[in-house]
Amino acid sequence: xxxxxxxxxxxxxxxxxxxxxxxxxxxxxxxxxxxxxxxxxxxxxxxxxxxxxxxxxxxxxxxxxxxxxxxxxxxxxxxxxxxxxxxxxxxxxxxxxxxxxxxxxxxxxxxxxxxxxxxxxxxxxxxxxxxxxxxxxxxxxxxxxxxxxxxxxxxxxxxxxxxxxxxxxxxxxxxxxxxxxxxxxxxxxxxxxxxxxxxxxxxxxxxxxxxxxxxxxxxxxxxxxxxxxxxxxxxxxxxxxxxxxxxxxxxxxxxxxxxxxxxxxxxxxxxxxxxxxxxxx
Ligand code: SF4
Numbered sequence: 215x216x217x218x219x220x221x222x223x224x225x226x227x228x229x230x231x232x233x234x235x236x237x238x239x240x241x242x243x244x245x246x247x248x249x250x251x252x253x254x255x256x257x258x259x260x261x262x263x264x265x266x267x268x269x270x271x272x273x274x275x276x277x278x279x280x281x282x283x284x285x286x287x288x289x290x291x292x293x294x295x296x297x298x299x300x301x302x303x304x305x306x307x308x309x310x311x312x313x314x315x316x317x318x319x320x321x322x323x324x325x326x327x328x329x330x331x332x333x334x335x336x337x338x339x340x341x342x343x344x345x346x347x348x349x350x351x352x353x354x355x356x357x358x359x360x361x362x363x364x365x366x367x368x369x370x371x372x373x374x375x376x377x378x379x380x381x382x383x384x385x386x387x388x389x390x391x392x393x394x395x396x397x398x399x400x401x402x403x404x405x406x407x408x409x410x411x412x413x414x415x416x417x418x419x420x421x422x423x424x425x426x427x428x429x430x431x432x433x434x435x436x437x438x439x440x441x442x443x444x445x446x447x448x449x450x451x452x453x454x455x456x457x458x459x460x461x462x463x464x465x466x467x468x469x470x471x472x473x474x475x476x477x478x479x480x481x482x483x484x485x486x487x488x489x490x491x492x493x494x495x
Contacts, residue, residue, distance in 0.1 A: 216468055220489050223420045223475035227482045229409040231290040231313030232256050236265070238311045239287055243268045249309070251287040252278060252297070253342055256479045257435035260457055264481075278304070285309055291342040292316040294349020315379055316343060319405045323376055324350040331401065332370045334358065336386055337378030338436060344378055361389050366396045375400050379407035380437045380478075382414075410437055410478060414444045417475055421449040424473035426466055428492065429454050430485050431477035438477035445475065457484070458491035466495060 228236070235255055242249045248269040254262050255270065262272065270287075278286065278300060285307045288297070292312035301308045312320075326333055333355035337344040348355055355376075358364055375393070377386050383406050393400050421427045427449050431438025433456055446452045453465055466472065472492055474485050 216463075216466055216470070216495050218466055218469070218492055218495060219471045220492050221424070221471070221473055222482075222485050222489055223417070223473060225413065225416050225420070226475040226485065227478075227480055228256070229313075229407070229478035231315060231407075231409070232479060234313065235287070235290045235311035236261070238309055239265060239270055240268070242285060242287070242309060243270060246285070249287055250277075250281065250284055251289060252293065253289055253291070254434070255287065255289050256432075256481075257438070257477075258432035258456075258479045258481065258484070259434075260432075260484050261479075261481045278306070281306060288312050289342075290316065292320055292346035293342075294346050296349060312346075313379075315407050315409075316346070319376070319379060320346060320350050322403065322405070323347050323355070326374050326376075326401075326403075327351040327354070331374040332372065333374050333376065334364075335376045335378065336381055336389055341378065341436065343380070347376070347378070361392055366392070366398075369393070369396075369398055371397070372399045373401070374403065376403045377405050379405060380410050380440070381406055382440060383411045410440075413441060413478065417441055417445055418448040420475055421445045421452060421473055423471070424449070425451065425470040426472045427452040428461065428465075428472060428474050428488055429476060430456070430474065430480050430488050432456055432479060435477050435479045437479060441475075441477050455488060458487045461488060461491050461495075463495045466492070 250271050250273050283305050287309045290313040335355050335357045338359050390402050429442045429445050442454050
């Protein structure tokens with residue numbers, strides 16, 4: 215035995231948007247034993263598998279076209295108006311678990327669009343939340359995930375800037391500065407979710423306290439990638455796992471301290487399983 219001291223970061227784990235969606239799904243699953251969910255309820259394969267065992271069926275937009283008279287959960291990322299229209303047409307009951315923070319952002323973008331503002335969204339191309347945001351503008355807003363995608367000389371002289379909720383605050387303000395320095399008048403809307411941006415700072419503090427860090431997240435989680443990078447910057451001895459089986463005993467020396475933390479999509483039960491596995495080494 216290596217005599218490791220293992221601690222889980224109590225601030226890690228689901229953000230309130232994901233807790234809300236999972237609780238809503240569990241409630242319906244208790245009542246009717248099955249429920250459709252449009253897209254992964256959370257970017258974590260283990261949590262998706264747990265809910266699948268209880269009757270949750272993940273479907274995509276293609277499946278939605280063929281579905282009739284069922285209940286379908288909208289996950290925390292939200293959906294564009296076209297999804298609500300299709301549900302009405304197919305007599306589907308939507309259980310709307312869109313995160314309140316995302317819904318507020320959708321409304322703000324819609325009202326900017328109604329005022330005929332030129333909208334730019336700093337976000338990941340093709341991400342579900344971004345598709346929902348774009349839908350508020352009839353897909354007319356410009357999405358970019360890096361400032362290098364924009365030709366600064368030909369940009370409109372006045373624009374309204376929004377951000378996907380999970381982007382980095384520092385990068386957002388850097389972009390804002392670059393635009394202003396290039397003579398563009400920017401109506402800046404910092405719409406980054408503090409459940410994510412604050413976590414960055416808290417995590418950096420947490421990981422400095424331990425010899426080794428095991429960061430737990432699904433390989434599809436954007437937020438997981440961002441937070442893992444932040445942990446690695448503050449403690450280079452940080453390892454990424456998606457499940458307990460991926461823990462490699464060679465990472466740890468005798469009597470070391472180990473911190474376990476994760477993304478906003480990582481369930482606490484999974485971090486506990488990782489802890490149990492490390493304690494057996
Ligand atoms: S990260 Fe923030 S905006 Fe996104 S689901 Fe969680 S609480 Fe909502």
